[in-house]
Amino acid sequence: MPSPVNKKPSATADAKAADSAQSASPALSAPINQQLTKADKIALFTTMMRIRRFEERSLRAYQAKKIGGFLHLYIGQEAVAVGCCSLMGKNDHVITAYRDHGHAIAVGMGLNEQMAELYGKATGCSKGKGGSMHFFAPDRNYWGGHGIVGGQIPLGTGLAYALKYKGLKGAAMAFMGDGAVNQGAVHEAYNLASLWQLPVIFVIENNGYSMGTSQERSSAGDLGKRAAGYDMAWASCDGHDIYDVRATMDKFLQLAREESKPAVVEIRTYRYRGHSVADPDNTYRPKAEIEEYRKTKDPIQVFQQALVTEGVLTDALIESIDQSARAEAEAAAEFAEASPFPTPDDIQKDVYWEADHPSERKSQGRLFFD
Amino acid sequence: MPLITYREAIRHALAEELERDKNVVVLGEEVAQFHGAYKVTEGLLEKFGPKRIVDTPISEAGFIGMGVGASMLGIRPVMELMFWSFYSVAFDQILNNAANVRYMSGGLINCPIVIRGPANGGTNVGATHSHTPENVLANHPGVKVVVPSTPYDAKGLLKSAIRDNDPVFFLENTILYGDKGEVPTDEYLIPLGLADVKREGTDLTIVTYGRCVLHSLAAAEQLQKEHNISVEVVDLRSIRPLDIDTVLASVAKTHRVLIVEEQKPFSSVGSQLAFMIQKESFDELDGPIHRLTTVDAPAIYSPPVEIEQLPNPQRVIKAALEALA
Ligand SMILES: Cc1ncc(C[n+]2csc(CCOP(=O)(O)OP(=O)(O)O)c2C)c(N)n1
Ligand SMILES: [Mg+2]
Numbered sequence: 135m136p137s138p139v140n141k142k143p144s145a146t147a148d149a150k151a152a153d154s155a156q157s158a159s160p161a162l163s164a165p166i167n168q169q170l171t172k173a174d175k176i177a178l179f180t181t182m183m184r185i186r187r188f189e190e191r192s193l194r195a196y197q198a199k200k201i202g203g204f205l206h207l208y209i210g211q212e213a214v215a216v217g218c219c220s221l222m223g224k225n226d227h228v229i230t231a232y233r234d235h236g237h238a239i240a241v242g243m244g245l246n247e248q249m250a251e252l253y254g255k256a257t258g259c260s261k262g263k264g265g266s267m268h269f270f271a272p273d274r275n276y277w278g279g280h281g282i283v284g285g286q287i288p289l290g291t292g293l294a295y296a297l298k299y300k301g302l303k304g305a306a307m308a309f310m311g312d313g314a315v316n317q318g319a320v321h322e323a324y325n326l327a328s329l330w331q332l333p334v335i336f337v338i339e340n341n342g343y344s345m346g347t348s349q350e351r352s353s354a355g356d357l358g359k360r361a362a363g364y365d366m367a368w369a370s371c372d373g374h375d376i377y378d379v380r381a382t383m384d385k386f387l388q389l390a391r392e393e394s395k396p397a398v399v400e401i402r403t404y405r406y407r408g409h410s411v412a413d414p415d416n417t418y419r420p421k422a423e424i425e426e427y428r429k430t431k432d433p434i435q436v437f438q439q440a441l442v443t444e445g446v447l448t449d450a451l452i453e454s455i456d457q458s459a460r461a462e463a464e465a466a467a468e469f470a471e472a473s474p475f476p477t478p479d480d481i482q483k484d485v486y487w488e489a490d491h492p493s494e495r496k497s498q499g500r501l502f503f504d
Numbered sequence: 505m506p507l508i509t510y511r512e513a514i515r516h517a518l519a520e521e522l523e524r525d526k527n528v529v530v531l532g533e534e535v536a537q538f539h540g541a542y543k544v545t546e547g548l549l550e551k552f553g554p555k556r557i558v559d560t561p562i563s564e565a566g567f568i569g570m571g572v573g574a575s576m577l578g579i580r581p582v583m584e585l586m587f588w589s590f591y592s593v594a595f596d597q598i599l600n601n602a603a604n605v606r607y608m609s610g611g612l613i614n615c616p617i618v619i620r621g622p623a624n625g626g627t628n629v630g631a632t633h634s635h636t637p638e639n640v641l642a643n644h645p646g647v648k649v650v651v652p653s654t655p656y657d658a659k660g661l662l663k664s665a666i667r668d669n670d671p672v673f674f675l676e677n678t679i680l681y682g683d684k685g686e687v688p689t690d691e692y693l694i695p696l697g698l699a700d701v702k703r704e705g706t707d708l709t710i711v712t713y714g715r716c717v718l719h720s721l722a723a724a725e726q727l728q729k730e731h732n733i734s735v736e737v738v739d740l741r742s743i744r745p746l747d748i749d750t751v752l753a754s755v756a757k758t759h760r761v762l763i764v765e766e767q768k769p770f771s772s773v774g775s776q777l778a779f780m781i782q783k784e785s786f787d788e789l790d791g792p793i794h795r796l797t798t799v800d801a802p803a804i805y806s807p808p809v810e811i812e813q814l815p816n817p818q819r820v821i822k823a824a825l826e827a828l829a
Contacts, residue, residue, distance in 0.1 A: 227577075261610035270609035277576060278609065285596050288566050292573020299529065299555070299579055319596065322566025329561065484611035485645045487669035496664060499697025499745035502645065503776070504783075 159440060164381035166221070175446050176455070178220055178376060182212040182434050183459040185236045188245055191463035192235070192252055196411050200471070201252045205266050208236035210406040213433035214339050215240040217379030218307055221387055222275065225297060225304025229277040229290040231311060232267030233339075241274040249466035255473035262476045263484060283344075284310060284317030287336065291323040294334035298394055305333040305390035307383075313344020315357050321364075324398070328364040333390035335383065336361075338400040339373065345409040346418035361398035373403030374431040377440070404431065505686040513655035513687050514544050514620075514676065517662035518582065520691065522552050525580060528666060531558040531567060532584025532621075541586045542622065542681050564590050568619065569597035575617040575671075576605065582666060588623030588675055589635040602671040603646040618665045620674035623651075624715060624766060625803045626814050627678055634803035636766050639773045641673050642744040648672040648696055649743040653717035655685035657741055660694030668696065677715045697745030701754065705736035708824055709754040711777055712764040713740040716815050720764050723820035735824065743773055751777065752785050759790040762827040764815050769797040794827035796820060 161167060170178075189207045196205045208215065211233075219228060219240035230237045238248055243259060251258030252266055259269050260279075269279040277293060280286035290308025297304045314320055315338060327334050338357050342349055349357070361368035367389070371382035379401060386397040404427045408415035415424075441447040482502055488495045489502070508516070521528050530545060530552075536559040539546035549557040560567040564585065571581035585591060591598055602615050625634035642649040648670055652658035658676065665672035702717055703724050710720045717739045724735035736754050740747065755761055761781055763774035778793045799813045812819075 229573075259610065260608055260612070263610050264608040268608040270612050272576070272609070272612050277573070277613070278605070280601075282596055282600050285569070285600055288569020288597055289573030289576065289601060291566070292570040292575070292579075293577055295570055296574040296577035296579045299574070300577075319565040319569060322561075322563040323569070325561060325563060326566050326570055482645075484607050484609075486648075487606065487611075487614050490611060491669075496693075497648070497668070497696035497698075497742075497745050499699075499742060499747040499749075501697075501745045503746075503780075 161377035161381040166384040187459040213376040230309035245466035249470040253470035257473040284314040294332035312340040327396035358400035368398040373401040511681040513659035564594035568594040585621035623675040631802035699747035699750035705734035722817040796823040
């Protein structure tokens with residue numbers, strides 16, 4: 135079950151990966167993947183493609199200075215968010231860090247409201263108040279989008295606590311990066327989740343780097359294995375293979391929903407772009423490494439190959455999915471461009487529930503100060 | 505009206521709200537089996553059971569953050585910090601998550617959490633256990649900060665805090681837990697953000713809150729008797745929202761102001777008050793605004809000296825006479 139963490143790719147690992155890109159994923163036989171219809175598979179593939187094209191389009195918008203602040207792209211990690219979120223039922227919830235666009239698309243948020251948020255527009259998912267790192271869609275059980283490394287993990291644990299308190303059969307997936315696992319709040323959350331058997335799955339998206347620091351230079355031991363110290367189940371899976379992500383996560387989601395058991399799942403993945411678009415990405419990892427991943431493990435390529443082999447995708451279909459993803463991202467950019475900015479009058483809205491609901495306000499006195 | 509302690513008043517507020525709303529849950533270190541480090545929650549476990557009254561590990565960042573997350577999904581957690589001083593290890597959860605999540609989500613997410621516990625010096629527990637973070641907390645738009653001085657206020661304000669849809673930080677005082685006061689048996693609520701004139705007077709307005717209200721009332725008594733000075737004592741009760749109107753009305757009556765607070769002076773709650781009073785009532789003032797704070801150093805342990813480091817009735821009298829000089 136637990137497999138070793140991804141070290142720097144070795145020649146044999148690469149050969150194997152190239153190999154596995156050709157042959158069928160062993161995880162395809164898992165019941166959760168067996169039950170996928172052709173249409174389901176196309177939908178998964180389409181969502182991954184939409185993330186890729188959205189991120190590429192947002193990068194161009196950033197370069198055109200349409201977007202401020204940080205922009206952390208999800209390119210290369212698409213199978214993780216799409217695989218995990220494709221398993222969500224009515225009472226399942228998601229929370230993640232600042233690399234949050236992929237999860238937002240995976241839970242079904244529209245590209246328009248996301249691109250508009252990046253542009254800082256009033257039509258954005260957070261009305262232009264959150265920005266790239268702070269997307270939210272509670273109506274889709276998506277609780278953000280959090281900028282402080284590891285800070286969202288206690289919140290995700292709280293979502294699970296609420297589910298259990300209310301007697302709902304659901305699970306929370308709390309995503310974090312490989313760099314977050316060393317935060318104290320994460321360990322406190324692990325302990326609480328296990329102590330109180332909360333239905334939360336801590337998902338470590340291990341892309342090998344926290345900014346410019348490789349896993350080897352920041353973390354002692356296996357990342358997933360730390361769960362064992364808290365008496366939690368854990369596993370590690372291949373984030374380049376959406377079937378593996380789904381098969382692994384499904385098992386733990388069932389345990390969470392049915393038996394209220396927490397778990398840690400480390401998903402090995404890789405990001406092709408810099409940490410954020412401001413990262414020139416030329417000091418801490420060899421270009422060849424990025425190229426290797428691109429060539430042999432790209433999650434969209436891997437899945438595309440598999441679906442071609444399975445007879446689900448044809449070249450024409452791939453082309454049309456790609457074209458409509460590009461068109462949708464382009465339309466989102468146009469929507470964002472055409473949308474109004476919030477006004478200075480909006481600055482002090484959405485601070486207090488009470489201030490936004492004056493007729494229901496119970497408190498008195500000043501809430502804001504000059 | 506029955507006389508009950510500040511501690512009992514808080515307990516009654518908790519019990520009534522637990523009874524009223526099944527989404528209210530009390531969590532914190534030692535709140536259940538141990539009955540609370542300061543016995544505030546005594547008897548609640550027996551009455552409401554372990555699902556509603558939950559002992560947490562010593563893990564403030566973890567459990568406060570968990571409470572914030574649960575509140576996003578509709579639970580109304582009332583979290584006890586054994587001392588507010590320990591907020592520092594949960595700072596990120598309190599001030600990044602609870603305070604900001606509504607804003608960053610464009611108003612889509614609410615965080616109806618209450619965090620309560622004592623925040624005071626004066627018990628000889630040294631600098632780590634004597635913080636008064638109301639200024640730090642109130643500096644963050646999105647949060648509410650309440651500091652009750654009497655059993656009556658503590659009960660009515662806590663009930664409002666628990667029903668509030670915004671995060672409310674409720675700062676109690678270990679020295680007041682045993683103080684008795686009249687509290688009606690019938691249900692009542694006190695709105696947050698409503699100051700209370702605890703004593704009327706004509707010569708000097710003392711603006712204060714928390715335990716300093718009691719020091720100020722004791723000083724006012726003596727100032728009346730020994731100096732024939734009539735002092736009005738305004739108890740803010742709530743720092744944010746802030747009832748500045750009641751303060752300004754009093755200033756318009758007395759024209760002299762002394763702020764008394766158990767804060768360190770630099771950027772204290774009093775600094776904000778002084779700014780607002782001079783800005784909005786400059787013409788009413790017959791002299792500069794004075795302020796009495798904790799002496800500016802980490803909390804000293806030495807018991808007799810700590811009394812002198814904090815505001816106390818004698819220091820209030822001295823400061824009042826200076827303000828009127
Ligand atoms: C508490 C905190 N410290 C530092 C940062 C700055 N920072 C932002 S992202 C990041 C790297 C995190 O890496 P990882 O958790 O692996 O996530 P990834 O970026 O790979 O998705 C750092 C250091 C932060 N946002 N929060
Ligand atoms: Mg990483």
